[in-house]
Every structure is written in C-alpha cells, then in structure tokens.
Amino acid sequence: MLEMIKKLFYPIIAVLDFITKYFKTIVFLTIVYFFVSSSETSNVDGEGFDSANLQKIELAGPILNVDKVLTQIAEAKRNDNIKGVLIIVNSPGGAVAPSVELAYAIKELSELKPVVAYASGVMASGSYYASIWADKIIANPGAMIGSIGVIFQGTNVEELMETIGVKTQTVKAGKYKEAGTPTRQWASYEKEELEKVINDTYDMFITDVAKARKLKKEDHTKYADAHIFTSSQAKKVGLVDEVSTVSYAKNEIIKLAKVENPVWKKQDKFEKFIDRIMEEAVTNFSVLFTSGLKAY
Numbered sequence: 001m002l003e004m005i006k007k008l009f010y011p012i013i014a015v016l017d018f019i020t021k022y023f024k025t026i027v028f029l030t031i032v033y034f035f036v037s038s039s040e041t042s043n044v045d046g047e048g049f050d051s052a053n054l055q056k057i058e059l060a061g062p063i064l065n066v067d068k069v070l071t072q073i074a075e076a077k078r079n080d081n082i083k084g085v086l087i088i089v090n091s092p093g094g095a096v097a098p099s100v101e102l103a104y105a106i107k108e109l110s111e112l113k114p115v116v117a118y119a120s121g122v123m124a125s126g127s128y129y130a131s132i133w134a135d136k137i138i139a140n141p142g143a144m145i146g147s148i149g150v151i152f153q154g155t156n157v158e159e160l161m162e163t164i165g166v167k168t169q170t171v172k173a174g175k176y177k178e179a180g181t182p183t184r185q186w187a188s189y190e191k192e193e194l195e196k197v198i199n200d201t202y203d204m205f206i207t208d209v210a211k212a213r214k215l216k217k218e219d220h221t222k223y224a225d226a227h228i229f230t231s232s233q234a235k236k237v238g239l240v241d242e243v244s245t246v247s248y249a250k251n252e253i254i255k256l257a258k259v260e261n262p263v264w265k266k267q268d269k270f271e272k273f274i275d276r277i278m279e280e281a282v283t284n285f286s287v288l289f290t291s292g293l294k295a296y
Contacts, residue, residue, distance in 0.1 A: 052265035053083045054257060059102070063094025063126045066102050073105045077112055082265065084114045084257025086249060087134065093125030096150065096201055100129065103208065107133035114256035118249040119143040119231070119240070128239070129205060132212035135256060137240045138249045145234035148209060149226030150202045152194050155182045213238055 057072045076082050087106065093099065109115055110133050117123070117134035124147040131137055139145055161167065161183065168183045179190040186194075206224045210217040215238050223237040231243040242248065254262045 051081075051263045053081055053259045054253060054262050055079075055082045055085050055265040056267070057085060057087045059087060059089045059091055059127060059130060061091055063091055063099050063102070063130065066098040069102060070105055073102075073109050077109050082113065083259050084116070084253040085109060086253045087115060087117045087131065088120050088246070088249075089117055089123045089127050089131055090119075090121035091124070091127035091130075092122050093127050093129075093147065096126065099126030100204075102130035103133060106130065107212075110135055114253060116249055116253040116256065118246055119145060120246065124228070125149060129208070132209055136242065136252055138242045138244055138252065139231035139234060139240045140245065141231055141243050143231045144228060145231060145239055146223070146227050146229040148205060148220075148224035150198050150205060152180065152198055154180050154186075156185055157182050158184045209239075 055072075055076050057069060057076070059069055073085075076085050106115060106117075115134045117131035117137045119131075119137070119139040120143065121140065122144050123131060123137075123139065124144060128146065128148060170178065172178060176190060176193045179186070179193050206217060206220040209215065209224065210220065213223075215223060223239055229237065229239065231240060234240045235243055242252075250262075
C-alpha cells in the first residue's frame with residue numbers, strides 16, 4: 001500500500017525535490033530571462049526604447065518614497081523623443097511632502113509636453129494631489145476619487161506600558177517638543193498645535209486643487225472635505241474630466257501629443273516585477289504602522 005502511494009505521488013515529489021535542489025539555479029535563470037527579454041528594443045505591440053515617443057509612468061501603492069517616479073518624470077522631461085506621458089494612478093495617497101513633490105514635478109512636465117493622469121483604481125488624497133496638474137484626468141468607471149484631506153495619527157500606548165511596567169524618561173527643550181508622542185494622551189495645547197499644522201496643510205491642498213482644476217476655493221466642501229466620490233460623481237464636482245477606460249486615456253494622450261505613429265516606451269520586465277513585490281510589501285503595513293502627517 002505504501003509503495004503504491006509513493007508511486008502515485010512520485011511525479012509531484014520529484015518536481016518538489018528538483019525545485020528544492022536547484023532553487024538557486026532556477027532563480028538565477030529566471031533573472032537572466034527577465035534581463036534578456038527586457039533588453040529587446042521592440043516587440044509586436046509597438047513598444048520599444050529607441051523609437052518610443054510616448055511614456056507610461058505608474059504611481060501605485062502608498063506614497064512614501066517617490067524617488068523612482070520622480071526619476072521617470074525627469075527622464076521624460078529630458079527626452080525630446082517623448083511627446084506625451086500617461087500617468088497611471090492606483091494609490092490611496094500617503095505622506096504629504098512626497099505627494100506635493102510629485103504634483104509639482106508633474107506640473108513642470110506638463111509645461112513641456114502633454115500629460116494625462118488615469119485613475120485605474122484609486123486616486124485619493126495624496127495621489128489625487130499628485131495628479132491635479134495633468135492636462136486631463138480620466139477615471140476608470142469603477143475608480144474611487146477624492147478624499148481630499150489631511151490627517152495626523154498617533155497611537156496611545158500608555159495603558160499597555162503600565163501593564164508591562166515600562167516608563168519613559170524625557171529631557172526636552174520647547175513646550176511642544178512632545179506633541180504627538182505615543183506614550184501618553186495628548187494635552188489640549190498639543191492638539192491645538194497639531195491642528196494648526198493640519199489646517200494649514202489642508203488649506204494648501206485645496207488652494208492647489210482649486211487653482212489646477214479651475215474650481216472655486218470657497219466651494220471646497222463640495223469637492224474636498226475628505227469626500228469620497230465614484231468616478232461619475234467626481235466628474236460632476238470637477239475633479240476629473242472624463243470617465244472611461246485606459247484605452248481611451250491612451251488615445252487622449254496620443255491626440256494631445258500629436259503623434260502619428262505611437263510607440264510606447266517599454267518598461268524593464270524584471271524591474272517591474274521587483275516593483276510589484278515591493279509595492280505589495282509596503283502596502284501591507286505602511287498605512288497601519290507609520291505615523292505622521294499624511295494625505296490618506
């Protein structure tokens with residue numbers, strides 16, 4: 001009986017045994033494959049490097065470190081062959097400073113060549129801020145838009161510390177130096193200090209949105225105030241220009257860029273693979289376990 005079971009499962013056991021023995025070799029060959037395939041300059045879909053005149057840039061996951069996206073934007077600015085840029089957004093937002101950095105980088109890019117921002121899933125808070133200076137914002141019919149607001153969060157672990165017998169010791173200079181501390185409940189004057197920062201940042205947010213989208217700042221409670229909109233609702237309040245698919249967004253940037261033979265710059269496959277892994281890892285814990293001023 002035992003021998004029969006072994007024979008029955010032998011193919012599966014053999015495969016698992018092979019993978020276990022040659023795991024490093026398989027990983028190495030996979031990496032080589034990605035590098036070789038990504039080194040091709042063109043393919044049947046009309047994508048390439050040297051002949052490319054359009055570029056896609058992805059903004060996905062929480063906005064924390066935006067160096068890679070900023071580098072891609074800078075490259076698109078410098079490359080005279082690139083006539084238009086499509087930015088595909090699927091992000092819940094993130095830290096305020098990098099969101100603003102992206103917004104103004106895209107603004108500078110749009111002054112040189114047309115930019116279309118496409119909301120493929122979520123374009124909320126910081127990621128919406130990043131997109132406001134695009135020539136057009138197009139949203140997938142099922143996308144979620146808005147959540148224009150600012151938040152500062154922190155934990156209060158005072159009771160937990162008391163339970164396990166841990167106390168903090170602090171030496172400080174400056175009344176507000178401990179504002180936002182997680183070791184105790186915030187004092188009223190500390191909350192007021194943080195509210196000043198939040199309100200000023202929010203005012204900057206709605207001022208830029210109103211200016212970029214040609215909306216009235218005094219009507220901000222209609223399109224901002226952390227409201228969450230469907231794509232069609234977002235169009236009604238002026239946050240997006242069109243509700244359609246990514247194909248429509250591609251056609252729009254082709255029209256704006258005035259290219260007769262559109263060729264999209266191809267992204268390195270291995271680099272894209274690694275990016276996806278990193279995005280998943282960051283998404284799993286960053287929103288819950290990072291504190292500070294955020295545009296979520």
